[in-house]
Amino acid sequence: MKLCLILVCAALLYTVSAVKHRDVSLTLCSDSEREGMIGLDGEEKWYADFSLEKGVMTLPQFADPTIYEEETYEWAVTNINVCRINLNIDAKGYNYPAEPKVAPQSSIYAKRSVQLGSKNTLICHITGFYPPHVEVTWTRNNVNVTDEASLSRYYINTEDGTFNQISHLSFTPEEGDIYSCSVQHTALDRALTKTWEVDVELPGVGASVFCGVGLAGGLLGVTVGTFFLIKGNDCN
Secondary structure (H helix, E strand, O other): OOOOOEEEEEEEEEEEOOOOEEEEEEEOOOOOOOOEEEEEEEEEEEHHHHHEEEEEEEOOOOOOOOOOOOOHHHHHHHHHHHHHHHHHHHHHHOOOOOOOOOOOEEEEEEEEOOOOOOEEEEEEEEEEEEOOEEEEEEEOOOEEOHHHHEEEOEOOOOOOOOOEEEEEEEOOOOOEEEEEEEOOOEEEEEEEOEEEOOOOOOOOOOHHHHHHHHHHHHHHHHHHHHHHHHHHHHHO
């Protein structure tokens, strides 16, 4: 049985212009997962990579991010150890309660306007799930292409404690190709699958036809007017 404990420390900060900001420090642990991050206003600034044993900045340099020292990673490791101790205490105290489950929602869309033969990226956006573990698979024309895709880290919704995750698949659209993104989660009875088909709209012809008809009508009007003008001169 998996149990998950999330510790979130949030504080409201005020700028000189009295704009509210939310500063978040998050520690997450379970039997198999661990997460440590620092964020601001819903954006992740830093996270602990426990596989590489170091902290990672996630904001670009032009954002003028806060620089975190190496000790910040050690702080995250300490928090994880405390989290797991508290998790075991809470599990025993509450007689090992069943873990809550919230099923994910997903959507699939292209990053840019689709042009045949032009490289693009498909995005599978998975939202609102708990606990924080999903499996994502991709297919192209029913052929598994999951190895060609990437999967982001988990992002927490600070409002309700559920999680989001994003998977990307680079592709070159060809007419008729069908892609699918399937999500498996413990709260789902079966995989949640969304499909996306390469469908490039041809340029609209309505405006061209309208202009053509208008031009023809205009020329006809000029011809008729010229005819009556000549007839009028003949009568004089």
